[in-house]
Each structure stands twice: as structure tokens, then as C-alpha cells.
Amino acid sequence: MKLATWNINSLNVRLPQVLDWLAANPVDVLALQELKLTDDKFPFDAFTQAGYHAACFGQKTYNGVALLSRTPLTNVVRNIPGFDDDMARVISADVGDLRVVGAYFPNGQEPGSDKFDYKMAWLKGLRDWLRSELAAHPQLVLMGDYNITFDDTDVWDPVGLKDTIHCTEEERYQLRALIALGLHDAFRLFEQPEKSYSWWDYRDFAFRRNRGLRIDHILVSHALKPRVTACAIDKAPRKNERPSDHAPVVIELQSA
């Protein structure tokens, strides 16, 4: 089976591209981030016609996440239990024998800012909750827009961007702490092209120049790791007209 994650930067604008991508890439599960719409505006009918069940957790203007699945989504949980948050950033569900968590991590704006402090608190909240979630659901996948690079390999200009947002040691420490719960970066389980990124700034022809960051990730639990057969970033949708600034990341799993 295949699962994917994609920050689509407004579902209102990107719905046709999501449907086109699903038609060409009929994944079993797709996690979406940055819907930028409320639940009452979510296009359930369009996804039903495309053959997908959907669970959404929307919000006006900002944030908003959803899960699409070929098979029913059950035990849906919105946001991080135990972490009080007024932003719609996390949605979890059972899909077959998997626990799927889709997440839109805070941006953080700038080290030292209030938004950076919120990002750190959110990461701690996520980790505290995931510890018990992993214990309850050994076969777990956590995918989404993490807004953090693992290391300089994920950064087009590690010197120029040293200690800037997405690249600070504090953020990377938090990411390693998530890994330490018993998770693996599916992308690095395989040989990958050099300078592989999942996000490119809209400005300055950044995509054409491949000036990007790898900030969209799929982490798999220990129990799931042996089932992973492939993981790749699909740059094709970034070449569309009016693209999202992010590209989808896709993982392939053997059946249990």
C-alpha cells in the first residue's frame, strides 16, 4: 500500500491539483495540510467521487488538516490530546492495521519569537502524547509538514541559513527527540538523489534553481520499519501552474 503527505497551501485553490494527482497516483492514504478552510467548506463530495473516505479538521484562514483513505477512517482524533491548542494541526485515524497521524507543525517564524516558543511547546506536547500513542499503536506512521530540517543535508544553503528558522539546533533537537521515541525517517532508509527537498520558496525562481528545504517527512515506528519498501518526494506537482510551495512525499508499505 502507498501513503502520502502534501501541504497544499489552500484546498480551495489546489483541489483540482489534488484530484489530478490522486488520479495519477492512486495512493491508499493521503494526509493534507494547510487546508485554509472550515469543515463546512471541505469538498467531501469531490473526494467521495474520487473513491476516498475523508476526515477533516479545518480552520478559517490558516492551518487545517485532513486524511483521505480508500478504506474507512475510524477512531478519528483531532489535535493533540493533553495539549491545549486553538489551531487545527493534527488529525489521526486507524486505517486497517495502521495508526495514521497527519500533522502540520508550527512554522515558528523566527528563533526567540513568541511563535518560536509556541513551536517548542507544541513539539513537547506532541512528543508527550506520541509516547503513549506509540505504546497503544505499535504500527504507527507520523507524516506531514514538520517545518524542521534534520540536518544540513536537507538545506540548499546550510551556511547562509545556519540557525535560521527550520534549521536551528533547538528545532533539530526536538526532531531527534521524536525519533528517540522509536521512529525512523522513512526517506533516509533508502538511497536518495543529492539535494532532495520538499519545499521551495515561491520567490526568486527557487524551484528552478533547486533552492529548497526538506521539511515534509514521514516517520515510521520500529514495528512498521520492516514493511517500508520505498519512499520518495514527487516534484512533479511543483511544476504545475499555480503550484503549492510543497511537494508530496510518498511511502510504500508491504501488506502486514
Add this chain to the structure above:
DNA sequence: ATGCCTCAGCTCCTGAGA
């Protein structure tokens, strides 16, 4: 260069994204 795009909205500018 507090810029460069893109999107939402209390929409002809501003805040936020990353």
C-alpha cells in the same frame, strides 16, 4: 532589502507563511 511570491480576508493593504 522589514524585499523578492502566494493566499485569505474586517480585500486595493496587511499578516503569515517558510
